[in-house]
Amino acid sequence: MDRTNSRDRELRDRAAAVIPGGMYGHQSVGLLPDDYPQFFERGEGAHLWDADGNRYLDFMCAYGPNLFGYAHxxxxxxxxxxxxxxxxxxxxxxxxxxxxxxxxxxxxxxxxxxxxxxxxxxxxxxxxxxxxxxxxxxxxxxxxxxxxxxxxxxxxxxxxxxxxxxxxxxxxxxxxxxxxxxxxxxxxxxxxxxxxxxxxxxxxxxxxxxxxxxxxxxxxxxxxxxxxxxxxxxxxxxxxxxxxxxxxxxxxxxxxxxxxxxxxxxxxxxxxxxxxxxxxxxxxxxxxxxxxxxxxxxxxxxxxxxxxTDYLERITALGQRLRDGLAERASAAGFGLRQTGPGVMPLFLFDDDPDLRKGFCWSSEMLSRGVYVHPWHNMFLCAAMTEADIDGALDAAEASFGALKRQVRDLTPVEKLAFLSAGAR
Ligand SMILES: Cc1ncc(COP(=O)(O)O)c(C=O)c1O
CATH class of the missing domain: 3.40.640.10 (Type I PLP-dependent aspartate aminotransferase-like (Major domain))
Structure with missing residues (x-):
């Protein structure tokens, strides 16, 4: 997905002048990968659109408030x-x-x-x-x-x-x-x-x-x-x-x-x-x-x-579908991915990734494929998600594991050593 972010960058610059630190609190993307958008335009169902019009399947659900879908x-x-x-x-x-x-x-x-x-x-x-x-x-x-x-x-x-x-x-x-x-x-x-x-x-x-x-x-x-x-x-x-x-x-x-x-x-x-x-x-x-x-x-x-409604049973089943599918794809790609917490509020951490380098790369890859995940905070499923959404996220995950693998492979030996031994720091 080709994503533009010029509007987001412009808003960040303006925010830096009139909002302390440019943004505050848990919705600041300061501790997220650089390409994460700070500003959004709208949400509908399980999706949200950033200020540049890029659309995401949103696994943060506004950090929880979205249970039945945005703009229900x-x-x-x-x-x-x-x-x-x-x-x-x-x-x-x-x-x-x-x-x-x-x-x-x-x-x-x-x-x-x-x-x-x-x-x-x-x-x-x-x-x-x-x-x-x-x-x-x-x-x-x-x-x-x-x-x-x-x-x-x-x-x-x-x-x-x-x-x-x-x-x-x-x-x-x-x-x-x-x-x-x-x-x-x-x-x-x-x-x-x-x-x-x-x-x-x-x-x-x-x-x-x-x-x-x-x-x-x-x-x-x-x-x-x-x-x-x-x-x-x-x-x-x-x-x-x-x-x-x-x-x-x-x-x-x-x-x-x-x-x-x-x-x-x-x-x-x-x-x-x-x-x-x-x-x-x-x-x-x-x-x-x-x-x-x-x-x-x-x-x-x-x-x-x-x-x-059967919202609880549905989100529970979707959470399990996501967990099973991710476990399969992570292991096929050779990554140890720990999925903890209930399936409806999962947190993903890579093995041997103490500085979250793999998690950041993988999350960025997911974002570029239209799936908003978080590299270190629990996420949330909502009842507006469908099995097709989860399957789409799993396709994105598979491609993102592949991209992460390629990134490691494309590094020079010195860079690779630094990447893989990040844990030693
Ligand atoms: C467990 C828990 N308690 C309290 C709060 C505070 O809620 P609020 O941010 O609405 O003040 C949060 C917010 O994330 C929370 O997760």
Whole structure:
């Protein structure tokens, strides 16, 4: 595919003058291969178009929000209908109550809901609720896990002071002994234990939670009176129609949701059980746009599709088709490709590729064939993808493995040594 990128380059130049760093946060392509576009024009279904009009099958799904397809006709029609009636008003509409009723009907542990805008709002509110409930301070959470971009949890230290980060103790995900040690260290000041649905940290292999770890987290919270929080912001409704730890027979006290709950319209949610209800009612939380009715209309339609369609079974099957097909093609080309995480949220890492050189080359090759993959972050499948899309991506993958092989072969001996021994650095 011949791709132009002149418009993207021009926008980047202009952005450099008026946007700090040219771009910020997780949607900055600064840590992606050079040819990745920074700016996009539109999305439809499983595809998106960059600012130069190049089309991609998008395995990032806006980093999660796209569950049923970009510009979904029914969801967006519900949004527009409500927009015409009223969106940001002096108070909420009946949709807020309906949405809370829908969610408490779907998520086993949930007896109530609070709505907000970003995942960070919901995770922070979970912590505040747990502190209000227990009148204690410490949160025990997994090392390397992402819970948002506010000072207490941002992965970058710039601008953060010690007290923003105080009263946190870290454990290793899935490591029962380290969880027990962290809880013991917190002693009688433990307010909450946080856990992600699965270990979905960037740059490393993903792993499912073991039942022992999930049960131990529940048991430790029961024993100490702390609240158990499952952060579903990224994985919610891609693994289950309920809280994902229901599959392990473990119910949290609180769960934070966001990203796909309104299929791309801005909404996040804190769900909680009756135990935490009084504390949730006692904290002061709000935002100018937290009550927007159009987004809630979109969320109600999204939840209806979650309940009434076979989207979950379809994306699960597509994820398996992708995984099987890729494994076959990678091994035929002689590459060790580790595909970890659930099939609907996969992360791909090449063996012997500690500086991600192979991953970057392969991802660039995929991009040039119209498939947007990520070399070090988990990806997302959406229900607008078809078997033909997956098969097309597999064809692109096969050609990309071939191109990667040729790139290695075409290097001079010295370059080749540098490429292959990148791991030694
Ligand atoms: C697990 C998890 N929690 C919280 C957040 C924060 O969500 P937001 O970026 O909407 O504030 C994210 C965002 O990626 C996330 O993946």
């Amino acid at each position: 006709p029914e969801i967006d029609a519900a949004f527009v209908r409500q927009l015409e009636k009223g969106d940001t008003l002096t108070g909420p509409t009946a949709l807020m109550v309906e949405l809370a009723e829908a969610l408490t009907g779907m998520v086993t542990h949930a007896d109530w809901a609070i709505f907000c805008k970003n995942g960070s709002d919901a995770t922070t509110m979970a912590l505040t609720t747990a502190r209000a409930h227990t009148r204690r301070r410490i949160v025990v959470r997994a090392k390397g896990a992402y819970h948002g971009a506010l000072p207490w949890c941002t992965p970058r230290p710039a601008g953060v002071i010690d007290t923003d980060r105080s009263h946190q103790i870290f454990y290793d995900y899935n490591d029962v002994a380290s969880l027990e040690a962290a809880v013991a260290e917190a002693g009688d000041d433990l307010a909450a234990v946080f856990a992600a649905p699965f270990k979905h940290d960037a740059f490393i292999d993903q792993s499912d939670p073991t039942p022992e770890y999930a049960r131990k987290a529940r048991e430790l919270c029961d024993r100490t009176g702390a609240l158990l929080v499952v952060d579903e912001v990224r994985a919610g409704f891609r693994l289950d129609r309920d809280c994902s730890w229901s599959r392990l027979g473990v119910q949290p006290d609180l769960s934070s949701w966001g990203k796909c709950v309104a299929n791309g319209h801005p909404l996040s949610i804190l769900l909680g059980n009756d135990k935490a209800r009084a504390a949730a009612a006692s904290i002061y939380v709000t935002g100018s746009f937290w009550y927007q009715a159009a987004t809630m209309a979109a969320a109600l339609e999204t939840l209806r599709l979650i309940r009434e």
